Amino acid sequence: MELKLADYKSDLAPDWCPGCGDYGILSALQTALYKLGIEPSRAVLVSGIGCSAKTVHYAATYGIHTLHGRPLPVAQGVKLANPELTVIAMAGDGDGMGIGAGHFVGVGRRNPDLLYLIFNNEVYGMTKGQASPTLELGAQPKSLARPNIQSKVNPLMLAFASGFTFIARGYAYDVKNLARLIQQGLEHRGLAMIDVLQPCPTYNNLHTREWFAPRVYDINAAGYDPRVPRDMSDAERAERMARFTLKATEWGERIPTGVFWQAELPSFEERLGEFLPGYPKTAPATRPPGGEAERARALMRGHRVAE
Amino acid sequence: MGGMERPALDDFTWRVGGPQGSGIETAATLFAQALARGGWWVSARREYHSNIMGRHSYLDVRASRRPTRAFFERVNLLAALDAETLARHLNEIQPGGVLVYDPDAARRPLSKLAMLDGAAYKRISAALGGGDPVLERALEHYRAGGVRLVPLALEPLAREVGEAVGADALTAKKTLNTVAVAASLALLGYPLEFLDAALAAQFAAKPRVAELNRKVAAEVYRRVEPLADAGLEPIGSPGERIYVNGSHASAMGKVAAGLGFMSYYPITPATDEPFYLEAHPESGVVVVQVEDELAAVNMAIGASMAGARAALTTSGPGFALMTEALGFAGLTETPLVVSLYQRGGPSTGLPTRTEQGDLRFALGAGHGDYPRAVLASASVEDTFADAALAMNAAARFQLPVVHLMDKYLASTTRTVEPFDAGAVEPDPGVVAEAAEGVFPRFSLAAEGGVSPRIPVGTPGAGYWITSDEHDEVGHITEDPELRDAMMEKRAAKIEALREWLGPEKMYRTHNPEAETLVLGWGSTEGVALEAMEGLDLGYVQVRFLLPFPDLGALLEDKRLVVLEYNQSGQFARLLTQETGRKPDHLIVKYNGRPMTIEEVRAAFEAVLSGEAGAYTVLRAGV
Incomplete structure (x- = not known):
């Protein structure tokens, strides 16, 4: 049966504020899944807590709305149990860069084959607009009682330091390009992260749609090549790292979007397969039942007092 | 000579x-x-x-x-x-x-x-x-x-x-x-x-x-010349015997019940189990060392949602970090086994010493009301069977199961007859036969509170899982009637579990006719039984702490002694809560060292002679 874009939409109407960037991200996500022809029942969306987390309920895939900060571990559990599934984790900036930041570093070191979207609007929306870890030092959106006295974390730089093999930035209101980025992230073998900039029309009166529109530009269209093949020379790699750093820290009058870094490294599933016989074919959620007693007996044999 | x-x-x-x-x-x-x-x-x-x-x-x-x-x-x-x-x-x-x-x-x-x-x-x-x-x-x-x-x-x-x-x-x-x-x-x-x-x-x-x-x-x-009178001789053949500790037995029991996934963060004395499985790929278990206990528990939950049989091990400080996710597993009806290897608390406490100080914590961990099971193993042999039982109970009733162990059990190695792996039947749980389109994963048409289940990723179907209260397909709800219905559906699992277990899996007795009964849980059984040899005492080993067995008739007209490894008498208080009976004597130990046969014997003799007070602290050990 031919899949239609409508097949990726659930019956539930979103309850986000009018003008929320989440609409654009949801739409781009559904478009990317549709374009890649991924069966909705073979895709699992995993979110944290907050406005962004509701996204999973509006897609007609499997959806897991987890705890604050925990979408990444849950998503990795799903993926490692059943590597045949397409797994997309998503988190708000507070979720992903604050309470869940430890998992961000952890997943980077593993490089599982999944996509991670950060819904970055610089505020905690659901709890009425507190400063998130991506809000600039000194910034004071209207919901804050005083200017922000903590510096911001740069998701791209942290992703790089943590070993992510695909690092990108999108913009929620450029749905077409965001859908393309998501498609590229899903096609990447290994861990892909997209930092998605989005206005929060209710609490962030600083970085609005009008503020972003003239600033965002596509680095790949401007000739930036993110690919870092495995056999690249050290000198060339160092040059790419310097170029990445320049682009990833560019912010203000011009805000770059696109793919910043794409490297090749064995996925976590491949690394596990080197030690676990048959994995991922023998993955715990897909292997047929049977053989359990024999596996326990195999362990016991190693404990026999006499051979 | x-x-x-x-x-x-x-x-x-x-x-x-x-x-x-x-x-x-x-x-x-x-x-x-x-x-x-x-x-x-x-x-x-x-x-x-x-x-x-x-x-x-x-x-x-x-x-x-x-x-x-x-x-x-x-x-x-x-x-x-x-x-x-x-x-x-x-x-x-x-x-x-x-x-x-x-x-x-x-x-x-x-x-x-x-x-x-x-x-x-x-x-x-x-x-x-x-x-x-x-x-x-x-x-x-x-x-x-x-x-x-x-x-x-x-x-x-x-x-x-x-x-x-x-x-x-x-x-x-x-x-x-x-x-x-x-x-x-x-x-x-x-x-x-x-x-x-x-x-x-x-x-x-x-x-x-x-x-x-x-x-x-x-x-x-x-x-070296043999001593004249110390004759240690071989007495037979070891036959099929194996030499294992509680950590190995726990791993083997879980594997026999189909364990497929275990995530862990290093902590004494709980890490020996995943470390052992990691060293033995023939176990077929995906073992992942992760960044913290929050990741460990949530990753195992994710694996379980996708259909793997998932478990993890931890100790007090790690379990403290896992409690939010334990409620997540409870609310989302996700099978999960946590083997909680107790050590001396509170805080970092006595990291390498034994205690049974986490009973009340295991019973109440997490915010809100949700069903869970808590059982405790007494011995290496028990541990194998209990670990498998915990896996099956989790799968059948779609809930978190806390399997209480302790440092003494984890690190005491014994020769035992091989465990009967063939007697363990991995329970597939209640599985929906066919699913197409939006699937009512949390169907209220649920016998014993258990809705038929298909794993996340089942082709042709779909549903949602949320840590919010939810409707039958897993969408968020704050509807008062649905809330009541879902709370009541989940709560029904405890009685269904009690029935499924039967009394024989929930407790066992030794010489229950005696006028004075010692009650214990977890690893105190071994020392209690040996210390009471020849004394006019009976013993009750409570294996399930939640649901708690019906002990009313058994304890009637008996003098009661509770023996446990914690200061406040956590089990004694649970006993009072569940049976209305306050033990006459509480014998406790909390210096982190295992109870010795001599000191438990002396405490029992003091009870029988009438010299014992209501509260005795055992203090032996180096």
Whole structure:
């Protein structure tokens, strides 16, 4: 049966504020899944807590709305149990860069084959607009009682330091390009992260749609090549790292979007397969039942007092 | 003296002590394996500091003609590999027992023992008459009390013997543990062939090391004369017996029940289990070491949602971090087993010592009301069966199961008959036969609160899972009627679980006709049963703490004693809550050391004689 874009939409109407960037991200996500022809029942969306987390309920895939900060571990559990599934984790900036930041570093070191979207609007929306870890030092959106006295974390730089093999930035209101980025992230073998900039029309009166529109530009269209093949020379790699750093820290009058870094490294599933016989074919959620007693007996044999 | 008849021993405890990291664990394994090969039932317990190298550590190996699950305070032979062992354990040798020690080490004053902490120094100094005592002088006192002193400088012996068999000085020094075991067994008159076989097996992967150690053992046997009257003989064949600890048994039980996924963050004493599985890929388990306990528990939940049988292990501090996710598993009806290896709390507490201080915590962990099961294992054998049962209960009732263990159980290694893996049937749970389109994963048409389940990713279907209250397909709801219906559906699982288990899995009794019943849970059963031999006492082992068994009729008109490893009597309070009965005597221990048979026996005798108060604290241990 031919899949239609409508097949990726659930019956539930979103309850986000009018003008929320989440609409654009949801739409781009559904478009990317549709374009890649991924069966909705073979895709699992995993979110944290907050406005962004509701996204999973509006897609007609499997959806897991987890705890604050925990979408990444849950998503990795799903993926490692059943590597045949397409797994997309998503988190708000507070979720992903604050309470869940430890998992961000952890997943980077593993490089599982999944996509991670950060819904970055610089505020905690659901709890009425507190400063998130991506809000600039000194910034004071209207919901804050005083200017922000903590510096911001740069998701791209942290992703790089943590070993992510695909690092990108999108913009929620450029749905077409965001859908393309998501498609590229899903096609990447290994861990892909997209930092998605989005206005929060209710609490962030600083970085609005009008503020972003003239600033965002596509680095790949401007000739930036993110690919870092495995056999690249050290000198060339160092040059790419310097170029990445320049682009990833560019912010203000011009805000770059696109793919910043794409490297090749064995996925976590491949690394596990080197030690676990048959994995991922023998993955715990897909292997047929049977053989359990024999596996326990195999362990016991190693404990026999006499051979 | 060869013609003299030596009395055959029925029960024997060997203690080896030395600095951590010096390999005394290998020594204990060799001693245990040598005896196990001669048909003895052995158990070995391990006491150690939270330290990598240098602090005092010791192991007891008990060999008996019958299986044993507890240890005596007083040992038959103490092999002291250093002066600190001598200082700490002199008082724990039975009259008639043997002390093997280095006479040079004994000549040092107490103040020269670098790793002896201040509290121990003061205590030992006072016991030996005050000041800065020299251990050698104290030895005479013990000799007069019937301890047989065998001055044997093990380190020089290792050097000499090593040279005699052609090893260089450094290599020879590494055989110290073999020398200690060989010297002990030679003194006891136990045949060399069993140690020789144990050494060959121990160093099977390193043939040259094996050869050297076997030569060294043989040379030690040539040099050490057997004691006249300490006859330790082989008593039979080990048959199929295996030598395992609680961590291994727990892993094996889970594997037999189909374990497929385990995530972990390192913590003592819970990590031995995943570490063991990681080393054994034939277990078929995906083991992932992660960044923290939050990741560990949530990753296991994710794997379970996708259809893997998932479990994890942790200890108190780690479990504290997992409690939010435990409620997540409860609310989302996700099967999950957490083996909680209790250690001395609170906070970091006594990280390498035993306690049963997490019972109330396990029963109440997490915010809000949700169903969970809590069971506790009493022994290595129980642990295998309980781990499998925990996996099956989690799968069948779609809830988190906390499997309580403790450090004592985790690190006590015993010979047991092989576990009956064939008797474990992995329970597939209640699975929906066909699913298409949006699937009511949380259907209210649920017998015993259990909605038929399909894993996330099942082709052709779909549903949602949320940590919010939800409707039947998993969408968020705040509807008051749906809320009530979902709360009540989930709560129904506890009674359904109770029925599924039946009383025989929830508790067991020994001599329940006695007028006075001792109640315990977890690893106290072994020491309680051995300590009450010949006394007019009965024993009740409560295996499920939640749901709690119906003990009302059993306890009627009985005098009740509770024995447990925590200060406040957590089980005693639970007993009162569940049965309305307040125990007449509470016997507790919280110094982190395992209960000894002697001290529990004395406490029981005091109960029977009427001398015991309502609250007794046991304080033995080094």
